[in-house]
Amino acid sequence: MTRSSPARAKNMTFALAAGKLGTLRILQIAASAAAFLVVVGGIIPSGYANTGVLGIPIAFVLVGMVLLVFCVGYNAMSRQITNAGALYAFISAGLGPKAGVAAAYVAWLAYNFFQVSAYGLAGAVAQSLLNPLLGVNWAWWAYAAGCCGLVAVLGLLKIEMNASVLGVLMLAEVTLIIVFAVAGLTHPAGGVISLTTLSPHALHGGGIWPALIIAITGYTGFEGAAYYAEEARDRERTVPAATYLCVVVSMAVYAVSAWALSVAAGPDQIVRRSGADGDGSELVFNLAGTILGPAFASVGHVLLLTSVFAAALSFHNSVARYAFALGREGVVPRWFGTVTARSCAPLWGSLTQSMIGAVVIAGFAIGGGDPVNDLFYKLGTTGGFGVLALLALTSAAIAAYFLKRDAGNWWRGVIAPAVSAVLLTIAGAGALWYFPMLLGVEPNSPWRWILPGLLLFVGLVGLVRAVVLSKTNTDVYARIGRGSATSSTPSPIGALLARVDSEDFR
Amino acid sequence: MSDTRPLPHVEDSFYLLAHWEDTGRPRLSRPALGVGLAGAMLGELLVHKHIRIEDHAGVLVPAVRDPRPPACPLAHEVLDQLQHATGQSIRDWLDFLALDACSRVEKRLVRADVVREVETGLLRRHRVYQPFDPNESYLVTIRVSGLANRWEQPAPSDALLLGLAAETALHRVLIQDVRHRDAYLGWVRANLPPAMTCLIDEVRALIGAVALNRAR
Numbered sequence: 001m002t003r004s005s006p007a008r009a010k011n012m013t014f015a016l017a018a019g020k021l022g023t024l025r026i027l028q029i030a031a032s033a034a035a036f037l038v039v040v041g042g043i044i045p046s047g048y049a050n051t052g053v054l055g056i057p058i059a060f061v062l063v064g065m066v067l068l069v070f071c072v073g074y075n076a077m078s079r080q081i082t083n084a085g086a087l088y089a090f091i092s093a094g095l096g097p098k099a100g101v102a103a104a105y106v107a108w109l110a111y112n113f114f115q116v117s118a119y120g121l122a123g124a125v126a127q128s129l130l131n132p133l134l135g136v137n138w139a140w141w142a143y144a145a146g147c148c149g150l151v152a153v154l155g156l157l158k159i160e161m162n163a164s165v166l167g168v169l170m171l172a173e174v175t176l177i178i179v180f181a182v183a184g185l186t187h188p189a190g191g192v193i194s195l196t197t198l199s200p201h202a203l204h205g206g207g208i209w210p211a212l213i214i215a216i217t218g219y220t221g222f223e224g225a226a227y228y229a230e231e232a233r234d235r236e237r238t239v240p241a242a243t244y245l246c247v248v249v250s251m252a253v254y255a256v257s258a259w260a261l262s263v264a265a266g267p268d269q270i271v272r273r274s275g276a277d278g279d280g281s282e283l284v285f286n287l288a289g290t291i292l293g294p295a296f297a298s299v300g301h302v303l304l305l306t307s308v309f310a311a312a313l314s315f316h317n318s319v320a321r322y323a324f325a326l327g328r329e330g331v332v333p334r335w336f337g338t339v340t341a342r343s344c345a346p347l348w349g350s351l352t353q354s355m356i357g358a359v360v361i362a363g364f365a366i367g368g369g370d371p372v373n374d375l376f377y378k379l380g381t382t383g384g385f386g387v388l389a390l391l392a393l394t395s396a397a398i399a400a401y402f403l404k405r406d407a408g409n410w411w412r413g414v415i416a417p418a419v420s421a422v423l424l425t426i427a428g429a430g431a432l433w434y435f436p437m438l439l440g441v442e443p444n445s446p447w448r449w450i451l452p453g454l455l456l457f458v459g460l461v462g463l464v465r466a467v468v469l470s471k472t473n474t475d476v477y478a479r480i481g482r483g484s485a486t487s488s489t490p491s492p493i494g495a496l497l498a499r500v501d502s503e504d505f506r
Numbered sequence: 507m508s509d510t511r512p513l514p515h516v517e518d519s520f521y522l523l524a525h526w527e528d529t530g531r532p533r534l535s536r537p538a539l540g541v542g543l544a545g546a547m548l549g550e551l552l553v554h555k556h557i558r559i560e561d562h563a564g565v566l567v568p569a570v571r572d573p574r575p576p577a578c579p580l581a582h583e584v585l586d587q588l589q590h591a592t593g594q595s596i597r598d599w600l601d602f603l604a605l606d607a608c609s610r611v612e613k614r615l616v617r618a619d620v621v622r623e624v625e626t627g628l629l630r631r632h633r634v635y636q637p638f639d640p641n642e643s644y645l646v647t648i649r650v651s652g653l654a655n656r657w658e659q660p661a662p663s664d665a666l667l668l669g670l671a672a673e674t675a676l677h678r679v680l681i682q683d684v685r686h687r688d689a690y691l692g693w694v695r696a697n698l699p700p701a702m703t704c705l706i707d708e709v710r711a712l713i714g715a716v717a718l719n720r721a722r
Binding site for chain 1: 676
């Protein structure tokens, strides 16, 4: 994006305002992480298959409503605090630096889960799309490793997918989803449009809790709009508008397409066909191919691949930025706060993320894990659970922040955040209880504790780090959550300036 | 080294340091180069005591201390701008000056016959500013890295250059040994005048914003 020359600008304010991000651009950035087609083609079928819950569409509506309430306080807070790691900064401001650092570590791991899980879907989709085209029989992990390598290079070069290309792809994705949804609803299995998956009864037997996590996994990315508040054209309006729009558009797309999928496959068949014994991650494209023809399915495959790649790159850059921001604040080792000279990209944030991706792909390749059901779905939904916990904590922090100050508008500052904190906490507790159902494992499987336990473990590591900082480095501790874009050197500027006028330069 | 020639302008030195000596291709991203050059522009005025930094209720603001025109036309222009728009923070000034700092310095270096404009790339669509004499560019690196090797207290303008290089990751070009580099730059930083420390801190913050932001 080019910025206007000061020579042409009327004044400094005008010149600096040029090149700022508008609502649609921020919406596009947030939605590129949300990746509509990845959710519709990957998360929703995997959700049906692993949980056996029919109420996925209604879960998207319920979570969307709760998130709209969450956004009320979130947007009020983003007007007060600007930080590239908004969730952790908000938690620091509301509940104190110790909770903030613990949250920062959890956020880092949760977004990491999302990022590396994308390689599983990318590998599987690329395998089914490219192997026949190239006449080869390469394993999914070869494609995943290629995707990881490409993301690593682009991340270090700070190359993001071109805004216009991303916009066109996103528009194509949404169009494809709408066409599929209309086709699915007009070609119902058994000739009758079933409302079974929209009924609250579809969430019986504890099914509501895993379904809520699947839904929140789909929405993840909407919170990203606030990360760009500093770059927004009008912080007061642009960021809230983009956040609300992202939730509303996602809710419509996901709920309708999840319903259409169940109608097209048949509510009694959707769980079986979504599983590995049925069509698996190919379900959407197989249904689309049957109803709309094979060309449509092929276009869908290509778009899913570009969508998952865009999501992997977007999450890679987000996690790298997150690590950079934490490094600059001294919350993680400071070398995470270094940049590359040539591209000004977060050097170690990006490299570390690429190494983690490579190790995870290698682990799943050696261990023989399934790329979609294990790597993509299980890690992705665990990341979703982490984000749910963070959103609950953020809501509580926002309410605490405005309670300590003049809330101004009580609905925005206290009531809405408190309501969303309670609802999200209930959802999180329920999901933890039904975690085996979410993962699709036996109730006595160790994974039901290992995966959420990892989030708890890094949270505790963060807490210990914060306690150590509070004892050993009070300057860094005092600056936690203030943002990496603020000057982060430990020297107190105010004290320095007291001497400015009295000292010369030699 | 017993070179008695006056030190070149910090902007020029920073620009040359930020480009490969033989080809003129950039070592630094364009936004980071802009921020570094903007820091150099304000730093020059600070070093020559034309401005000072004031604390306006927690906001750092550059204020004109000596309105007499500096000998350097570019510094004169910047001082003029500072006089006509008072009350803006250093961060805003750095952001504002960074918008066209590169082209301003490039024009000056072209006029001074230090670099020449060369079109490169397949379709000749890219422009680089190639040094006429690569040795002139190498001299900047040699002079500043020599200070580090001899552990010498740098002159204020070189201290500014070192500070800017450290914040834009160019210090890796100057000093190869990581431990020596960290120790020397830490020592230089600790001995910087307070106002210069504030300026470098703001450059650091803006480089952080460049790394985090999508619009740049």
